[in-house]
Amino acid sequence: MKATKKSQPKRSTGKLAAKRNGDLRAILSSVVASGSVWLIDLTQTLSPNFPTIVLPPEMGQARPFRMEEVSRYDDRGPGWYWNNVSFGEHTGTHFDAPIHWISGRDRPNNSVDTLPVEHFIAPACVVDCSSEAKADADFLLTVEHLKAWEKRHGRFPVDAWVLMRTDWSKRTDPVAYQNLDDTGQHTPGPDPDCVRFLVRERDVLGFGTETIGTDAGQAAHFKPPYPCHYYMHGAGKYGLQCLCNLDRLPATGALIVAAPLKILEGSGSPLRVFALVPKG
Amino acid sequence: MTQPAKRPKRKNPILRTRQPTLPPSVRSRVALGLTAAAARGRLALQVCLDCGAVQYPPQDACRACLSHRLVWRTQDGRGELLTETVLRNAQELYFRERLPWRVGIVRLDAGANAVAYIHAGVSAAPCRVRVEAALDRAGQAALVAVPEYGRPTLSDDPKLREMSCDPRMRKVLVTDGKSALGQAVARALAAAGADLIWIGEAEPWKKDLGLEALRKLPQTAIVSLDVTDGRSVRELAGEIGGKIDIVVNTADFHRTFSIASRRGVETAQQEMDVNYFGLLRLAQEFAPALSGRAADGASSAIAWVNVLSIFALSNYPAHGTYSASKAAAFSLSQALRAELRPSGIRVINLFPGPIDDEWDQLERPPKLSPAAVATAVVEALKGSVEDVYPGDVAQDWLARHLDNPKALERELGQGGQ
Numbered sequence: 081m082k083a084t085k086k087s088q089p090k091r092s093t094g095k096l097a098a099k100r101n102g103d104l105r106a107i108l109s110s111v112v113a114s115g116s117v118w119l120i121d122l123t124q125t126l127s128p129n130f131p132t133i134v135l136p137p138e139m140g141q142a143r144p145f146r147m148e149e150v151s152r153y154d155d156r157g158p159g160w161y162w163n164n165v166s167f168g169e170h171t172g173t174h175f176d177a178p179i180h181w182i183s184g185r186d187r188p189n190n191s192v193d194t195l196p197v198e199h200f201i202a203p204a205c206v207v208d209c210s211s212e213a214k215a216d217a218d219f220l221l222t223v224e225h226l227k228a229w230e231k232r233h234g235r236f237p238v239d240a241w242v243l244m245r246t247d248w249s250k251r252t253d254p255v256a257y258q259n260l261d262d263t264g265q266h267t268p269g270p271d272p273d274c275v276r277f278l279v280r281e282r283d284v285l286g287f288g289t290e291t292i293g294t295d296a297g298q299a300a301h302f303k304p305p306y307p308c309h310y311y312m313h314g315a316g317k318y319g320l321q322c323l324c325n326l327d328r329l330p331a332t333g334a335l336i337v338a339a340p341l342k343i344l345e346g347s348g349s350p351l352r353v354f355a356l357v358p359k360g
Numbered sequence: 361m362t363q364p365a366k367r368p369k370r371k372n373p374i375l376r377t378r379q380p381t382l383p384p385s386v387r388s389r390v391a392l393g394l395t396a397a398a399a400r401g402r403l404a405l406q407v408c409l410d411c412g413a414v415q416y417p418p419q420d421a422c423r424a425c426l427s428h429r430l431v432w433r434t435q436d437g438r439g440e441l442l443t444e445t446v447l448r449n450a451q452e453l454y455f456r457e458r459l460p461w462r463v464g465i466v467r468l469d470a471g472a473n474a475v476a477y478i479h480a481g482v483s484a485a486p487c488r489v490r491v492e493a494a495l496d497r498a499g500q501a502a503l504v505a506v507p508e509y510g511r512p513t514l515s516d517d518p519k520l521r522e523m524s525c526d527p528r529m530r531k532v533l534v535t536d537g538k539s540a541l542g543q544a545v546a547r548a549l550a551a552a553g554a555d556l557i558w559i560g561e562a563e564p565w566k567k568d569l570g571l572e573a574l575r576k577l578p579q580t581a582i583v584s585l586d587v588t589d590g591r592s593v594r595e596l597a598g599e600i601g602g603k604i605d606i607v608v609n610t611a612d613f614h615r616t617f618s619i620a621s622r623r624g625v626e627t628a629q630q631e632m633d634v635n636y637f638g639l640l641r642l643a644q645e646f647a648p649a650l651s652g653r654a655a656d657g658a659s660s661a662i663a664w665v666n667v668l669s670i671f672a673l674s675n676y677p678a679h680g681t682y683s684a685s686k687a688a689a690f691s692l693s694q695a696l697r698a699e700l701r702p703s704g705i706r707v708i709n710l711f712p713g714p715i716d717d718e719w720d721q722l723e724r725p726p727k728l729s730p731a732a733v734a735t736a737v738v739e740a741l742k743g744s745v746e747d748v749y750p751g752d753v754a755q756d757w758l759a760r761h762l763d764n765p766k767a768l769e770r771e772l773g774q775g776g777q
Contacts, residue, residue, distance in 0.1 A: 128589040131565050138615070140626055148590055256563035 115359065122323045122336075122353040124249065126172040127163075128346055130322075133170065133252045133292050142168030144282065145350075159322040169348045175340040176286075176294065176319030178349040183314030190316065192346035199318070200339040201284045204241040204355065205233070206329045209268060213246035217259055223277045226343045233331045236282040238344040241253075241320065241336050244270065249324035253254070259297065269296025270308035286318030290326060294319040323353060333358055365515055365528045367555070368658035380654040380704045381453040385498035390418045396653040398493035398501035403437045405472065406430040416472040437491035439468035441505055444478055444485040445755070453745050460521060466491050467503050476503035481510075492743035494523045499697075514744055525663035525706055525741045528553035530605040535560045535585060535642060540717055541667065542610035543570040544734035546681035549608070550579050552738045556660075558600060560585030560611070562592075587611045587638030588630075592636040594643045601649030607736060608665040611638050614719040618680045628681035635685035636692060639666065643696050647705075654703035664700065665737055666693050666710045670754040672711060673761050674768045678775075697746070708740050713753025725754050 096136050114319050124130060132142045145167040151157025170176070178184030179191045189195050207229050212219045219243055226236070236242060246268050251257040261268045269289065270278075278284045287308055294308040304310045312319060320338060335356040339350035387395065389404075397404030406415040409431060415423035421428050446462030450456045462478040464485055466642040476491050483507055489505040494514060496502040504520060506512045514525035527549050534549070536542045537559035546557050557580045561571060564584070574580050583600070586592045587609075613634035615627050622628070670695040671683035690709065697707035712733045714723040728751040736750035749758045760768045 121525075123608070129589055131563070134566065140624075143626075143630075146589060216464045223708065255567075260565055260567065 081172045083093040106315035111338045118357040120355045125174040142170050172350045174350045176348045178313040178316050181309045181313035183310050187316045192340040193342045204334045204336045206243045210247040213268040217266040220271040221274050223273050238283045239285045242284050243288040245326040265297030267291040275307045279311045288320035369662045378655040382498040383496045402437045403493040405430045407433045414470040414472045416474045439466045441485040444733045476505040479506040481507045481512045518599045523744050527741050529555050531556040532606040533604045535609045536611040537571045540730040544730035547751040548734035548738045558583045562586035587635045598646035605661050606663045617776045631685040636688040639689050645741045651703040663706045667710050670713045671758045710748045713751045751777040
């Protein structure tokens, strides 16, 4: 769970590319090459040590990331190295589609193979809860916090990601990251009213967190249980979890690229999430 | 003279680690009957159904009446040591490296003469003795004359010690310390005098109070090990593989489903991933390291223990997919046994019946406590066996299996008892 290295502005030959290729690529590469945009990786490394969600052992379990070597320049394949990997759809930095939750099961286009591609790129609003989460692992984000945020940064736009920054991704020890005791997990998340507000009054695209779920660790005891999953997916919204580097995003202005794998009837998938952030 | 194992001197790193040698291991098919009984800790000899003569060595026809109707029967081994000698010369490398070697002829009360190794606790011939069948480093039965009374152990005799795998002063890896069984095994090994016990811990974010308690024992070290993760197994083998004398594989994934009571294969895959592929990963990474240290002085690598299940023998449909994974592990353990045979490292399988844990909650007693299984592990190591069926249920199922496997299959299909 190491934080990724700082992205540096690309120093590619943007102008040359612009001449040779189509307009859009020219625009994008010249923007990136000009140094006016930072690319920031918000993805944790998929590794066997990265924990998956803990459920009672009699239930079906999300499989953790595993990797078996196929060959490594050896008798199994003399000139090449490759692996077979396996993981649950909800492993590592991952995307939750509406079909993941029972409340979203009848939404149209609710699985990762059918969801609209225009949602793969969306603006992000980052709510900084890092000091609150540091003081209280069970910190809950409320409507009050959101309204205070809006006072400073303006209204949450329709179809924007709302990302809850807690700095939880900096807990590189999996034990501290999971933060379990005999009453379950203690990690921050949104309270039910907060989720209802974002869904019904702001019509956001989805909710993202640095913790292992979009809901708080104790959300099984909320009304309803797991409100972020229940309301977001029930309204066709998405979830992103196990994000990192949210501390490097501005409160507003970043563009998130989050395109899950195209899995038939997939309920979610690990993915590479990155942000385009205007410099300065 | 008998003497308990002492802490061996530290290895001299400028000397070559010796290669293992084995006693002669070729046996006729009929002679393997002696080994089959010894593997379960028993002395058995053939008895003629026609004239009652007890046979030694194993025969195809009765040495008294030439009848071919010979059956294997367990013997108490009592008899008289008639005469003895000490070998001071040997062409076989194994004995040559261990001379002098005491052997004698025992007149068994059952009526046959047998050649046996003589335990250091036995006084000079003639005297009363008891003959035991033990497994030598080649895994074949060898007869050992021990004092008639008392409980002399092989490890009390410096020459015969390596026919046992006594954990005293040895370094042991217990692959999973998250279960009550793994913790009981670690405790039993500590009580048996193991020098160092590495205890594997997977998914460290799931805290376990029993494992936390073990952390406090002076001879334990908790190490990161998840048998479902090849990288984790490989890394640990790299770190400590060359130090381990005994591996005890306690990693077990047990769910209680039949074919129909769980949709899909996800849970069954997890059972296979821990119980079968876990053993395969461990064997690929740790077995070579053990083989390389099979003759490393008084504390060489010596044994590999698998805690299987009596369900491996015949499927218990109420725990159908778990049974299948344990049967797969049992089959693989036979391959491991064959591959470790040239190094003399013994593979011991335990087939306990239901254990008194959360997954066998709905099984009726008698159930084995984790501590009882742990005791069986240590006893198996101290003794000279390959296959152990601890507890009444395991003994009962084994007897029914040996008598009529098809009948046991039907009985288990109708609920077990």
